Amino acid sequence: MHMFAAFYFVIILTIEKEWNISYDQLIRLWSLGALLIGLGAIPFGWLSDRWSRSGTMTIMFIGMGIASILCGLSESISFLFFSLSLLGLFCSIYHPVGIPWVINSANKQGRALGINGIFGGVGIGSGAFVAGTLTELFNWHLAFILPGFISIFIGIILIYLIFIDKISYKNFFINKDKEDHSRNEMILIALIMLLSMFALGLSFHNTQTSLPKVFEIRIGNINSIQIGFMIAVIYFISGATTFLGGLLADKFNLKVIYLIGIFLQFPCYLSIAYISGYSLVVLCILAAVFNASVLPTENLLLGRFTPQRYHGVVYGIKFILAFGSGPISVFLISEIYSITLEFTYLFLINAVMMAIVSILIIFLPIQSNQRISTQD
Numbered sequence: 001m002h003m004f005a006a007f008y009f010v011i012i013l014t015i016e017k018e019w020n021i022s023y024d025q026l027i028r029l030w031s032l033g034a035l036l037i038g039l040g041a042i043p044f045g046w047l048s049d050r051w052s053r054s055g056t057m058t059i060m061f062i063g064m065g066i067a068s069i070l071c072g073l074s075e076s077i078s079f080l081f082f083s084l085s086l087l088g089l090f091c092s093i094y095h096p097v098g099i100p101w102v103i104n105s106a107n108k109q110g111r112a113l114g115i116n117g118i119f120g121g122v123g124i125g126s127g128a129f130v131a132g133t134l135t136e137l138f139n140w141h142l143a144f145i146l147p148g149f150i151s152i153f154i155g156i157i158l159i160y161l162i163f164i165d166k167i168s169y170k171n172f173f174i175n176k177d178k179e180d181h182s183r184n185e186m187i188l189i190a191l192i193m194l195l196s197m198f199a200l201g202l203s204f205h206n207t208q209t210s211l212p213k214v215f216e217i218r219i220g221n222i223n224s225i226q227i228g229f230m231i232a233v234i235y236f237i238s239g240a241t242t243f244l245g246g247l248l249a250d251k252f253n254l255k256v257i258y259l260i261g262i263f264l265q266f267p268c269y270l271s272i273a274y275i276s277g278y279s280l281v282v283l284c285i286l287a288a289v290f291n292a293s294v295l296p297t298e299n300l301l302l303g304r305f306t307p308q309r310y311h312g313v314v315y316g317i318k319f320i321l322a323f324g325s326g327p328i329s330v331f332l333i334s335e336i337y338s339i340t341l342e343f344t345y346l347f348l349i350n351a352v353m354m355a356i357v358s359i360l361i362i363f364l365p366i367q368s369n370q371r372i373s374t375q376d
Helices: 002-018 023-039 041-050 053-072 077-091 094-103 109-137 140-163 183-218 224-251 254-263 265-272 279-293 295-304 308-324 326-340 344-361
Strands: none
Touching: 002 023, 002 053, 002 077, 002 109, 002 140, 002 183, 002 224, 023 041, 023 077, 023 183, 023 308, 023 326, 041 053, 041 094, 041 308, 053 077, 053 094, 053 140, 094 109, 094 295, 094 308, 109 140, 109 183, 109 224, 109 279, 109 295, 183 224, 183 254, 183 279, 183 295, 183 308, 183 326, 183 344, 224 254, 224 279, 224 295, 254 265, 254 279, 254 295, 254 344, 265 279, 265 344, 279 295, 295 308, 326 344
């Protein structure tokens, strides 16, 4: 899913030249797709709660594959817009379905989410690298089409494994300890978490979407493969850090881990706003590392305060906020670039958001760590 959601941000650099259409116009084609990654989360989360998480994941693989192939077959702006939007819709399945699938199948949930997060980082990084490599070696059409066929094949394998009962068709649930909070505390927790998830989502999208163009502008004399490779390094490293964040979430205070990870993004984004050259890559690695490290903690915090039978819907709400910020990000990137031909203000916005959220998290009424026990 993370691969497919990242393809267009590299491929767009080739389409920009081939179709002779400006970057800010082309990036707007992803607006509805980015929105649907968020909006599709609740209905697909609801479906997985009431039907089957593994079954819903088969829809994701096959749907993403078909949508990606259609993107590769696009010969007009309108058809590419439709295909990207369809791709965003099927990408929306993963988070509200896959995260509860992992959480409710593991005893050490932080560790499980951390391992899962490694592949999220690999997906983002390899998406940029695969798209850049296929575009340079072949063309941008095949950069969409070949991965599309692979995704459909994986979906067929998953259907087969469910059919022979190697992967359960039914949803799992576990017992867990809960913290007791007053109504006012729960409202405060909800408000802070909603704002935090939105800010983290927006800063992530601002960075991931703009990085290929940022590197092209500030580093210069690099091709799509080199851009894809640098982005791959950034998100491979951040993915590995998610595993460390998961281990820490199993052992230490969730609030402290969450606060530190978010606050440390503030100086990173502040520096990225003004730095050029290859030192920019180092700063982007640090920002991505701190962003990814708090994701297991965030998911555990949500799981703690949510009845398990509603996990799909609640994680759907989370990812409406996280990925629903995608269209806002596309708008910001398009407007800032069209006015300034740069992205300084974009990363200053990221820095300000991290500073504000850090202050808010201090007021989260969470003291203890979570302890999990599986059902017999």
